[in-house]
Amino acid sequence: MVQAPRRTGFSGPTLVRLLARLTDVDVPESGQSLSDRLSLWLGWTDAIALAAVLDGKPPAMAPGGPTFDSEQDRESLKLRTTLADAIASDTEFTAARPRGRQPPSRTQAMPKAPTDADYSSFRQRYLSLQHTMENGIGGLRSRLRGMLAGRNPEMTRLAMVDAIMERSLSVRERALMTTIPTLLGAHFERLRKAEQSAQEEAEAAEMPPPAKPGAWLDTFRKDMRSVLLAELDIRFQPVEGLLAALRTR
Numbered sequence: 001m002v003q004a005p006r007r008t009g010f011s012g013p014t015l016v017r018l019l020a021r022l023t024d025v026d027v028p029e030s031g032q033s034l035s036d037r038l039s040l041w042l043g044w045t046d047a048i049a050l051a052a053v054l055d056g057k058p059p060a061m062a063p064g065g066p067t068f069d070s071e072q073d074r075e076s077l078k079l080r081t082t083l084a085d086a087i088a089s090d091t092e093f094t095a096a097r098p099r100g101r102q103p104p105s106r107t108q109a110m111p112k113a114p115t116d117a118d119y120s121s122f123r124q125r126y127l128s129l130q131h132t133m134e135n136g137i138g139g140l141r142s143r144l145r146g147m148l149a150g151r152n153p154e155m156t157r158l159a160m161v162d163a164i165m166e167r168s169l170s171v172r173e174r175a176l177m178t179t180i181p182t183l184l185g186a187h188f189e190r191l192r193k194a195e196q197s198a199q200e201e202a203e204a205a206e207m208p209p210p211a212k213p214g215a216w217l218d219t220f221r222k223d224m225r226s227v228l229l230a231e232l233d234i235r236f237q238p239v240e241g242l243l244a245a246l247r248t249r
Helices: 014-022 034-039 044-055 070-088 120-149 153-177 180-204 215-247
Strands: none
Touching: 014 180, 014 215, 044 153, 070 120, 070 215, 120 153, 120 180, 120 215, 153 215, 180 215
């Protein structure tokens, strides 16, 4: 069985821990607080706008805006479920399951693993699902802000803060998220080479392979799905915060 590199003693979001486990990239834990790290991402104009919202009086909102109810709550849950299902059921990440295959004996020629598999299709599908998540969640987040702003001055302030944070951090977030397929590409190559080496060693010793040919590709598909689902969790966190505020009475 092909094993990914493992690291211990690392804390953080599931997405970060998964990437640290699956890749050779060294991710030292920061000694800075969350607020200090966020300040490095905010430009001076964003910082001024944020300070003005936090220190000033929120503008009065005209009545008659969109309202939040149980149907809207279900819509939010439905979007998350739809995105998660799209990731879990995507055929690009679903391992083929051959039928009726028997493990080769020592005297039989061992079938070759698909070492010529191409990562480009996986990369394109990952980027496509990222785009789908970004568009769907961004639209939902904007609608929830509109519902929040009509509640009261404090809720209006929260909606304005969220709008500033989304505008300020979205470029950095997008840049970081688009590096994930590159990191997974290195994981793809590492798994392929590890199985190829194991199969060559088994052939030289006239022994069966340690795992079924192509097991590395099944492992990679599973890992890629796990990373996408962890990314969905990260992207949905601002929405969860807005929903929690809207559910208060």
